[in-house]
Every structure is written in structure tokens, then in C-alpha cells.
Amino acid sequence: MEKKLKDYLRKRNPQALRFLVKVKQQWRKKKLQQQFKAIQVRSDAGDAALLDKATHDCLFDFEWYNSRSLHQFGDASSAFADYCRKSQYSNVSPSAKFDTEDYMRRNLDVYFSGIGALEHYLYAGQKEGREIHSVKPLWQPSQSLPIDLADNSYKNMQIALCLHIYYKDFIGRFATLLKSLPIKVDIYVSVAHPTWVEEVHSVFGRCPEAREIHCAVSTNRGRNFGPLLVEFSERLKHYDLVGHLHSKKSLYSGREQTQWSDYLNEYLLGDAGVIRGILQLFAHNDDLGMFFPTSYWLMPSWVNHWTMNKQAARHYLEKWNIALEEDFLAYPVGGMFWARPAALQQLFDQAWSYSDFPEEPLANDGSELHALERLLPLLVKHNGYKPFFYHPPTGQFTLDKGYIYTQYHQPLSEYANQLHNADIASFDLFDTLLQRRYYQPDYAKLKVGQLLFGAGIVPSAQQFVKERNQAEFECRQSRQFSGDVGLVEVYQHLAATIDLPAEPDAMAELEFEMDLEECQPKEEVLALFNSLIEGGKKVLLISDTYYSAAQIERLLYHIGARHPDQIWVSSENGLRKDNGSLWRELAGKTVDKGIKVAHIGDNVVADAQIPGDFGFQSLHILNPIDKWQAMGLPGGLAHDEMQEPEIKKWGRLICANGRYPLLKY
Numbered sequence: 001m002e003k004k005l006k007d008y009l010r011k012r013n014p015q016a017l018r019f020l021v022k023v024k025q026q027w028r029k030k031k032l033q034q035q036f037k038a039i040q041v042r043s044d045a046g047d048a049a050l051l052d053k054a055t056h057d058c059l060f061d062f063e064w065y066n067s068r069s070l071h072q073f074g075d076a077s078s079a080f081a082d083y084c085r086k087s088q089y090s091n092v093s094p095s096a097k098f099d100t101e102d103y104m105r106r107n108l109d110v111y112f113s114g115i116g117a118l119e120h121y122l123y124a125g126q127k128e129g130r131e132i133h134s135v136k137p138l139w140q141p142s143q144s145l146p147i148d149l150a151d152n153s154y155k156n157m158q159i160a161l162c163l164h165i166y167y168k169d170f171i172g173r174f175a176t177l178l179k180s181l182p183i184k185v186d187i188y189v190s191v192a193h194p195t196w197v198e199e200v201h202s203v204f205g206r207c208p209e210a211r212e213i214h215c216a217v218s219t220n221r222g223r224n225f226g227p228l229l230v231e232f233s234e235r236l237k238h239y240d241l242v243g244h245l246h247s248k249k250s251l252y253s254g255r256e257q258t259q260w261s262d263y264l265n266e267y268l269l270g271d272a273g274v275i276r277g278i279l280q281l282f283a284h285n286d287d288l289g290m291f292f293p294t295s296y297w298l299m300p301s302w303v304n305h306w307t308m309n310k311q312a313a314r315h316y317l318e319k320w321n322i323a324l325e326e327d328f329l330a331y332p333v334g335g336m337f338w339a340r341p342a343a344l345q346q347l348f349d350q351a352w353s354y355s356d357f358p359e360e361p362l363a364n365d366g367s368e369l370h371a372l373e374r375l376l377p378l379l380v381k382h383n384g385y386k387p388f389f390y391h392p393p394t395g396q397f398t399l400d401k402g403y404i405y406t407q408y409h410q411p412l413s414e415y416a417n418q419l420h421n422a423d424i425a426s427f428d429l430f431d432t433l434l435q436r437r438y439y440q441p442d443y444a445k446l447k448v449g450q451l452l453f454g455a456g457i458v459p460s461a462q463q464f465v466k467e468r469n470q471a472e473f474e475c476r477q478s479r480q481f482s483g484d485v486g487l488v489e490v491y492q493h494l495a496a497t498i499d500l501p502a503e504p505d506a507m508a509e510l511e512f513e514m515d516l517e518e519c520q521p522k523e524e525v526l527a528l529f530n531s532l533i534e535g536g537k538k539v540l541l542i543s544d545t546y547y548s549a550a551q552i553e554r555l556l557y558h559i560g561a562r563h564p565d566q567i568w569v570s571s572e573n574g575l576r577k578d579n580g581s582l583w584r585e586l587a588g589k590t591v592d593k594g595i596k597v598a599h600i601g602d603n604v605v606a607d608a609q610i611p612g613d614f615g616f617q618s619l620h621i622l623n624p625i626d627k628w629q630a631m632g633l634p635g636g637l638a639h640d641e642m643q644e645p646e647i648k649k650w651g652r653l654i655c656a657n658g659r660y661p662l663l664k665y
Helices: 002-012 014-044 048-056 062-067 076-086 100-106 108-113 117-128 170-180 194-205 225-236 259-270 272-284 310-320 341-349 368-382 401-408 412-421 443-454 461-478 487-494 504-518 523-534 549-559 581-589 604-613 624-630 644-658
Strands: 159-165 185-191 210-217 241-246 250-252 255-257 288-293 337-339 386-391 396-398 424-427 434-436 519-521 538-543 566-569 597-601 617-620
Touching: 048 076, 048 117, 062 076, 076 117, 100 108, 100 117, 108 117, 159 170, 159 225, 170 194, 170 259, 185 194, 185 225, 194 210, 210 225, 225 341, 225 368, 241 259, 259 272, 259 288, 272 288, 272 386, 272 396, 288 341, 288 368, 310 368, 337 341, 337 368, 341 368, 368 386, 386 401, 401 624, 412 523, 412 597, 412 617, 424 523, 434 644, 443 461, 443 504, 443 644, 461 487, 487 504, 504 519, 504 549, 519 549, 523 538, 538 549, 538 597, 549 566, 581 604, 597 604, 604 617, 624 644
Parallel strands: 159 185, 159 241, 185 210, 288 386, 424 538, 424 597, 538 566, 597 617
Antiparallel strands: 241 337, 250 255, 288 337, 386 396, 434 519
């Protein structure tokens, strides 16, 4: 009944629909606030009845939980209290029969309320009919690093803890976390205001874990990295080990959100078992250079990706002589870590000033600071060390970086459900609905070049590809990289330097035909696309391409795709996904009017990150080369590889493996 009413209002009175949605959200928010207060009162009072109920229903298993914790609890009560605290921000589960992460993902209202998962279910969710599921890890480490918590040889290490405090209340928060340290450390604190210096010395001075305390007033430039490197790098580089944390919070959803920060603080400093394990592993393994926990579990699937930051990283990559190999990478998301200064030698050896960092305000992504946190583990490996991680759901330390693909270990049906539930479903085309037989997107250009080489027009097919791509670049440059260009325009420009054997429009058609011949359907995603259209869902096709809408229609027919409600191609409307202009235009017609649009595509930036910024629900899938690398398969194909034997050797394998766009579930 509710769905029918929504559909009716969406067509007849969108304003009334938005009003009703807002009223429902406010009602749910008020109800959750009431639940939160009730649960908080019970928790503060130490509700033994809750533990009894959880145990009786087999939703809390003391031995199971203890086996996945590095802090061995002596009784069920203390273990349950530990779980209830962590479940507000961590994806640890209380038993094999209750998946905390699954419950929070299905009930984001509970997550944002700050109520623990199992607490909410037992007090309210069970009565409301909310589903629970058994634990089924999307990913678990293929190997673990053994530790002996009784070993305390790390006590001979000289250790510094560097804290950047932008929010004053973190002075007390960090001081409380120090209680988990099994060793005295030197504390280096940078603060945003000079009036906080006295409080820093007073609060940390009462901590028995603090040996020496150094405090500096920082400039609001460089975020957490600026103070670390400008104020303290010269002194920190002489320690055996340095921990770096900073105050982090988000203010939205009606209450302070600290879950991401709490997660990082817990597994970098707060959990006594984990911190002992960190120190012991560093003490016994000279090749370990950096530690951080696996990325926060509620971050987007693509968070462990370079996204928009490669250009900002160029300076450092050239300076440190580091080459980029993959787009996905394990790095300390949030910029907090433990590291040997020797593993980051180049960073600590440099003389820094605040002017070395960009001024505020910074964009959400693409700055030098976003690039720097991604560069840290690359520098660690460049210096001969290894990064290692802690995975809270399994309670294991590991070198296995496969966690960066965790959210891709799920069936396509999960994506299908979200597309079905949206008002409009939007699809990318290339490497989403279809792929080239040999993966290489420039292979059609190479085949045109081979024809021209055979006719004696160009010195080599590879040279033609270079000139063809240069012509496209110059066309875009002439427009100051605004809008887009069409394929005929590219060949018109190319005709000025190459004596083409046919008119530009005929040459453009030849390249398209060559590409059409290579295109094959990605059956599973195509079946989803067709089923949505057949079911009456409004479906859009969106592509950044120099092909025309008519050519895109021919491609769709070629792979057996149904005709969508609308086709958006950048060559005709001048709007592109990758610069946000298309999403801004489309948001004005949909999202801004309360219409929910879910988009699926393979490009992290153009199909996931940017539409997400505009309020679209973005569903990212792996393109063939990313999936190849995610599976750790040997060999591969460089994007600019233009040798036909190599293209045919690797391209077919990459595409066969990548046809299904997710990992084994």
C-alpha cells in the first residue's frame, strides 16, 4: 500500500511525497532517540538481564567471542560489555548467529543513532521484526601473523606517540586511551589553540604511561600531516617506533558521529590486546614497517583506490622514484598508523614548513594530503619494509591486503536489489554492460592503423594510434577541456596531418565498426539491465564517449540489450560523468526533487565517487583489469600496450575472467 501511494504521489504530486518522506524520517528519528535513551539507561545500570537474554537466544557466545579477541576475558559479563561498546562502531560479532555488520548495514538508522547492534535488536529490533543473519564473512585473511601476548620484549623499544588535536574534547579522549599501553612512551601533541597547551600538560601529566610530554601550537594547514612533519619530524625520526593519531569527528545526522574515529582509535591504541600485539610484532619482525587496521567497514567499496589523487602524488613519486602499479591499494584510510621512522625515512628527513601544504579549505578529494596518506605504504615498501594490518572480525594480524576488495565479495543480486528499489536505475556502458574481446580499448584504433600501414600511409600501426589519440587530445584542448568531442571531429583534425584515404566521417565509421566487432556482452549485468526494463523500471544509459547516440544504439543492439528510456552520451550533450557536469545536470532533474537514482558502473571516480557526491546511490563493480589484479593473477596488460600478440595473449584471459564483475562469494 505504501509503495502504491509513493508511486502515485511521485507522478502526481512530488512535493507531497517529499513532505511525507520528511515526516516519516522525523518520526523514525524521534523513535530512535527514545530507544537510545532507554537503552543507555539500561546499559549504564549494567543490565544483566540483557546478557541473560542474549545468551539464552544463542546470540552471545562467550567462547566464540573470546576466540576472536586478543584480550582474553575471564568471564562472560566483561566480554559482553566489551562487545556492546565496540558494536557501536566496529564490525565484531557476538556469536556465529548474529552478524553485527550485516545488521548495521541493513539498519543505518540504528548505526547513526549510536546504539549497539545487538542491544538494539534485543530491546527493540526483535519486536519490530528486523532481520538478523548468521555471520558470513565477506573476506578473511589467507594468513595470520602469530603473536605471543605473554612476550614483552617490546619494552626495550623507544616509542613516541604523536597526537594532533583539532577538537579540544579529544585531549581527554586520548588520555583515556593511554591506559591500554603496556609501556611508557613519549607524547608529542599539536593543538589548534594556544590556550589548550596548559591543559595538555595537565591531563597527560597525570597519565602514568606518559614519560615526556611535548606540546606545540599548530597552524591550520596540512591537516594532521602538517603538524606531524613540521613540528616533530626531526625528533620523531630517532625513535624505534612512532604512533600517529588525530582527532576526527563528523557532525551530521542530528548527533556527533565519531564511529570512524572510534574504530581507528580502538585498534591503534584503545584495545589492550591489539596494542600489545602491534608492539610485539614490530619488536620481533625487523621487516615490518607500518601498521594500521583494515579500512573502516562502512566506507564505500572503492575507498582503497587512488581515486582523484594520482596527479597530486606525481611530485612525491618522482622524488622517491616510486612507480604506481595498481589503482587499488592498502593504505591508512584516515591517516592514522604506527610506523618505524626508518620505513618513512625520506618523509622524516625532509625539512618541512606549513607552506609546503595546501591552504584550507580543501576539496573532499584530490589534494596533496589525500595523496600523501596513500603514498605512505608505497614508501614503506620502497624502503624494504612491509605494512601489516589488523582485521577486527577475525581478531587476526595479517600481511594479506585482500581486505581492500572486501565489499566486492558479494552476489550481483545485492546490486540488483538496490537497483530495483530505486526510482530510476542508471547504467554505464563500457566494461559494465559490454566489454571488448581483448580488453584493450585502443585495439580498434590499432586495427585501423594496420590498414593504413598496409596502404603505406603511416609508418606503423602503433604510430597511428599515437597520432589518433593526440588528435583527440588537441580537440579537447581547443575547447579548454570543457564539454566533449565527437569521433568525426577527431578525424577532421587528424586529416590535417595524415593523408587519410577517405573522408573523416567514413574513417570515423571505420573505427566504430572495428570496435563494434570487438564488443561482447557481460551477460550477468546485461540480464539485469534487460530485466529492469522488462519490469517497467525507468532505466538510463550514461556514457562518456566520442560515439554518437545512434552508434550507442547500434552497440546495444549488437549485444542484445533492450532500449533504455534515455541515453545520455557526452559527445552530443557536452556533459561528462568524470567532471561532474552530467551528474549535476541529472541531479537537478531527479535527486534534488526527491527521486532516488541508483547508478552502476566500473569507473571508481566517474561512476561511484562523483555521483555519490551529488546524492546518487552509486554501485561500483570491478572492471576486468581491476578484477584480474584483485585475484592476484600473474601477468597482465598495460593500458598503453600496443603489441597485438600481447593484446591477444592477455586480453582474452582478462576479459574471460572479468566478465562477471564481482569476486567469488
